[in-house]
Amino acid sequence: MSLLDEIKAKAASLQKTIVLCEGEDKRVVEAAAQVTKEGIAKIILIGNEEEAKRVAPDVDLTGVTLIDPETSEKTAEYAKILYEIRKAKGMTEEEANKLARDRTFFGALMLKAGDVDGYVSGACHSTANTLRPGLQITKTAPGTKLVSSCFVMIAPEGGNAFCKDGAFVFADCALNICPTAEELAEIAISSAKTGAVIAGIEPKVAMLSFSTKGSGNDSKYTDTVSKVKAAVQIANEKAPELKLDGEFQFDAALVPKVAALKAPNSSVAGNANVFVFPAIIADNIGHMFAERLGGFMAVGPICQGFAKPLNDLSRGCSTEDIVATVAITALQSTL
Ligand SMILES: CC(C)(COP(=O)(O)OP(=O)(O)OC[C@H]1O[C@@H](n2cnc3c(N)ncnc32)[C@H](O)[C@@H]1OP(=O)(O)O)[C@@H](O)C(=O)NCCC(=O)NCCS
Numbered sequence: 001m002s003l004l005d006e007i008k009a010k011a012a013s014l015q016k017t018i019v020l021c022e023g024e025d026k027r028v029v030e031a032a033a034q035v036t037k038e039g040i041a042k043i044i045l046i047g048n049e050e051e052a053k054r055v056a057p058d059v060d061l062t063g064v065t066l067i068d069p070e071t072s073e074k075t076a077e078y079a080k081i082l083y084e085i086r087k088a089k090g091m092t093e094e095e096a097n098k099l100a101r102d103r104t105f106f107g108a109l110m111l112k113a114g115d116v117d118g119y120v121s122g123a124c125h126s127t128a129n130t131l132r133p134g135l136q137i138t139k140t141a142p143g144t145k146l147v148s149s150c151f152v153m154i155a156p157e158g159g160n161a162f163c164k165d166g167a168f169v170f171a172d173c174a175l176n177i178c179p180t181a182e183e184l185a186e187i188a189i190s191s192a193k194t195g196a197v198i199a200g201i202e203p204k205v206a207m208l209s210f211s212t213k214g215s216g217n218d219s220k221y222t223d224t225v226s227k228v229k230a231a232v233q234i235a236n237e238k239a240p241e242l243k244l245d246g247e248f249q250f251d252a253a254l255v256p257k258v259a260a261l262k263a264p265n266s267s268v269a270g271n272a273n274v275f276v277f278p279a280i281i282a283d284n285i286g287h288m289f290a291e292r293l294g295g296f297m298a299v300g301p302i303c304q305g306f307a308k309p310l311n312d313l314s315r316g317c318s319t320e321d322i323v324a325t326v327a328i329t330a331l332q333s334t335l
Contacts, residue, residue: 003154003166003199004299004324011040011327014334018326021107021121023047023066028123029056031322036063040323041330044116046103069106076100078109085112085137108133111308118329122313123322127174131303134310141307141335146186149174149301149312151287152199152328156295162254163296167199169274170290173283174301174312184231188276189239190304195274197335198302198328206253206272207232207246208282212262215249224278231276243268250275250286302328309333 001009018041022028029052032045037060045052045061048068052061069075076097082105083096091099099105104125110116111134122130131147140147150171155163171191176183184207192203209228210216218225228247235244245268246253252262252269259270277283290296302325303311309332311325 003152004297004327006200007198007324007331008038008040008327011330012038014330015042016117016330016333017042017044017115018118018120018329019044019046019107019110019116020322020326021046021103021119022123022125023052023103024055025123026055027317027319027322029059029061030319031326032064033059033061034319034323035326036061038323040327043326044110046107067106069101069103072106074110074113074115075106078106078113081109081112082137089136102133104130105133105137108137108310111310112137117333118309118311118326120311120313120322120325120329122311123315123317126315127312130312131175131310134303134306138306138308138310140305144186144190144305146176146183146190147303147305148172148176148179148183148187148190149303150187150191150194151298151300152194152302153287153290154297154299156297160294160296163273165199165201165273167195167201167273168290168296169195169199169201169203170283170287171274171276171304172280173287174280175303177280179279181227181230182234184228184276184278185235185238186305188231188235188244188274189242191274191276192239192242192244193335194302194304194332198331201273203243203274204268204272205235205242205244205274205276206248206268207235207244207276208250208253209247209278210249211247212249212252212269213247213266215262228278245269246276248272299324299328302332304332309335
């Protein structure tokens with residue numbers, strides 16, 4: 001069974017309720033039907049029947065619950081919740097009433113109210129518009145101040161010599177553009193949890209740089225080497241039980257022979273399966289190399305650090321990607 005099939009099977013055993021916010025998008029309507037038919041989760045689709053029929057006329061939505069914020073009896077209750085959360089930030093009751101009708105805010109409010117277990121959106125909304133309701137309403141999980149994101153990189157069929165567990169985690173790929181040392185440490189700890197829960201791996205976290213244990217230095221320019229060193233120290237203090245080390249070049253983190261030369265005293269070097277990049281620019285390029293040159297399948301971005309699971313789809317996503325994201329979101333609700 002592939003890792004993705006395992007994730008779907010685990011999700012099916014949980015029977016969580018996930019809200020899909022974009023009933024106006026054909027791929028989302030198709031995914032709602034597919035998830036329901038395959039029994040992966042219970043789906044609430046934000047939209048209405050007329051619209052769903054228009055965008056996806058051949059799709060059978062038996063078993064999918066459709067809710068339209070314009071007509072739902074819950075909208076007023078959700079507007080009150082929103083107002084209470086945001087009034088200290090200057091939100092008026094009028095603004096809360098209007099925003100509660102916005103589909104992404106409505107979805108995030110369903111999650112806050114405990115009416116669903118997870119939220120998936122972003123097929124036709126930008127990352128900022130998809131995640132802002134979550135950042136403002138759901139907030140972060142206890143013990144973390146940062147929401148971040150990662151990709152689970154699934155090894156190609158036939159395997160990869162360095163990927164013994166069948167999957168790696170790469171982070172942060174989509175949210176924090178230039179994280180501080182403290183933020184990198186948070187990304188590392190959250191990514192280890194995601195790796196364990198979603199990919200079923202025992203995390204060994206490598207904090208990446210262009211330097212291995214002091215071999216390089218960029219203090220005249222951006223000073224990322226000392227930032228990553230500081231992140232290693234902070235993460236080790238915050239999560240002493242976690243196998244986490246750095247700073248490493250990617251080859252020292254991945255290849256046992258290189259690790260023996262460059263970082264002989266590290267138990268993570270040469271064994272890593274969770275890779276934390278020093279900034280989004282590196283991760284974004286790195287995961288595409290692995291995908292396009294290495295044949296890995298990039299699943300995500302998966303958001304981590306929220307108090308309850310919310311995930312952002314890529315606007316180029318397929319119906320299958322949405323189904324996979326729903327299954328992942330269901331698993332995250334057990335964290
Ligand atoms: C994530 C992102 C959308 C947040 O947008 P934003 O405009 O900073 O949001 P806001 O400033 O309105 O912040 C909203 C709230 O979220 C909080 N917040 C923002 N980023 C956060 C984070 N990473 N973790 C936790 N909280 C965060 C803010 O503190 C704020 O809280 P408050 O209003 O209660 O004080 C923004 O960081 C972003 O655009 N990141 C890059 C996304 C991108 O382009 N990705 C590329 C995809 S390939």
